[in-house]
Amino acid sequence: MTVAVDLHIDSDELATCVSCGLCLPHCPTFRVTGEEALSPRGRIAAMRAVQLGDAPVDDSFVHFMETCVQCRGCEPACPSGVPYGRLIEATRSTLASQRRITPWWQRLGFRVLQRHRLLLAGSSVLALAQRAHLIPTRLGLSKLPIRRPRSLASTGGDVWLYTGCVMDAWQRDVHVATAQVLTAVDVTFALPGRGGGCCGALHVHAGLHHEAQSLAVSVMASMPGDKPILVNSAGCGAAMKEYGRLLGTAEAAAFSNRVLDIHEFVAERIDLLAPQRKVGPVIVQDPCHLRHVQRTHLAVRAVLGRVADVIELDDDGLCCGAGGAYSALEPVLAAQIRQRKVAAIARVGDHVVASANPGCSMHLAAVGVRARHPMSILAEAL
Ligand code: SF4
Numbered sequence: 479m480t481v482a483v484d485l486h487i488d489s490d491e492l493a494t495c496v497s498c499g500l501c502l503p504h505c506p507t508f509r510v511t512g513e514e515a516l517s518p519r520g521r522i523a524a525m526r527a528v529q530l531g532d533a534p535v536d537d538s539f540v541h542f543m544e545t546c547v548q549c550r551g552c553e554p555a556c557p558s559g560v561p562y563g564r565l566i567e568a569t570r571s572t573l574a575s576q577r578r579i580t581p582w583w584q585r586l587g588f589r590v591l592q593r594h595r596l597l598l599a600g601s602s603v604l605a606l607a608q609r610a611h612l613i614p615t616r617l618g619l620s621k622l623p624i625r626r627p628r629s630l631a632s633t634g635g636d637v638w639l640y641t642g643c644v645m646d647a648w649q650r651d652v653h654v655a656t657a658q659v660l661t662a663v664d665v666t667f668a669l670p671g672r673g674g675g676c677c678g679a680l681h682v683h684a685g686l687h688h689e690a691q692s693l694a695v696s697v698m699a700s701m702p703g704d705k706p707i708l709v710n711s712a713g714c715g716a717a718m719k720e721y722g723r724l725l726g727t728a729e730a731a732a733f734s735n736r737v738l739d740i741h742e743f744v745a746e747r748i749d750l751l752a753p754q755r756k757v758g759p760v761i762v763q764d765p766c767h768l769r770h771v772q773r774t775h776l777a778v779r780a781v782l783g784r785v786a787d788v789i790e791l792d793d794d795g796l797c798c799g800a801g802g803a804y805s806a807l808e809p810v811l812a813a814q815i816r817q818r819k820v821a822a823i824a825r826v827g828d829h830v831v832a833s834a835n836p837g838c839s840m841h842l843a844a845v846g847v848r849a850r851h852p853m854s855i856l857a858e859a860l
């Protein structure tokens with residue numbers, strides 16, 4: 479007899495799926511494999527079977543859950559409003575607590591994200607190792623910078639500018655560009671205090687619920703008060719906008735309400751920008767956590783439209799396969815998913831691709847796509 483395992487999923491939320499299948503075309507893992515078990519409907523059915531005791535938590539179940547990119551492209555496509563993000567996060571948290579996913583070496587890697595100096599030093603070593611061809615290309619890591627610009631300095635206190643962990647180590651030039659744009663719209667910024675590094679987004683994905691909660695508390699303490707908090711990484715912004723749910727407190731909900739994606743903020747002040755020139759045509763690639771989770775992807779067009787001719791892709795915002803650490807942990811599927819995105823880009827021309835998430839831009843750059851952050855494109859035109 480199969481013993482029921484409590485996945486800590488809300489049964490009512492699980493029951494909202496009516497198995498209509500409308501989400502299937504929006505699921506990247508279903509699109510590349512054609513397997514029902516690797517679709518949202520298939521995964522929800524597997525969760526339900528485990529939760530009701532009709533199926534065990536076996537290797538197949540773990541595989542179905544581990545291969546989900548957590549792009550949440552299935553959420554806006556669902557007419558029943560199934561909160562898929564909550565279902566998969568609860569399931570992965572249960573699997574991680576049973577040590578069925580996220581082995582020790584991954585947990586160790588996630589811990590490094592919380593030690594910024596170690597992360598900076600480790601990133602420099604990784605960059606040198608890349609130059610010496612010691613990093614397998616199958617990991618799909620784009621070229622990391624050996625040198626990075628000096629750390630930003632606060633310019634005042636109109637807003638907080640969140641700089642994060644990996645973003646600051648690998649793409650600090652985007653922070654420099656963001657600072658230029660804020661200065662151009664006459665806004666001063668302060669930088670987070672102690673503990674304001676890693677937001678915990680990758681920990682949520684990995685099912686490390688308690689670690690993510692503790693990071694959220696620390697990030698909240700690093701940016702007190704009521705000023706807006708601007709974020710230029712779509713994945714981090716999405717995670718911080720969900721701190722209210724993660725911590726379940728009124729204080730966390732209030733903090734989440736202060737978080738804005740940088741494009742939302744700049745789009746409201748777009749008339750203050752006085753670009754010196756137009757850059758060429760720019761293709762927009764929507765990071766899933768901007769389009770499907772924050773649902774603020776149109777602001778990127780408002781901002782870029784000021785300095786470039788914006789070209790849309792024709793793939794309905796299908797995921798690129800980066801998915802936080804997914805491209806490193808599921809390299810085969812991630813590469814197959816990316817192939818679809820690269821083909822979509824090729825269909826509209828050979829232009830610079832704007833992506834507002836470091837994971838997506840690096841995943842695409844690893845195969846030669848000229849991906850840049852919209853803030854970098856904007857700063858160049860100012
Ligand atoms: S989150 Fe993305 S990969 Fe996972 S089931 Fe939904 S659409 Fe598919």
Ligand code: SF4
Nearest residue numbers: 495496498499501556
């Ligand atoms: S998740 Fe939504 S769209 Fe997908 S099968 Fe269930 S009810 Fe239909």
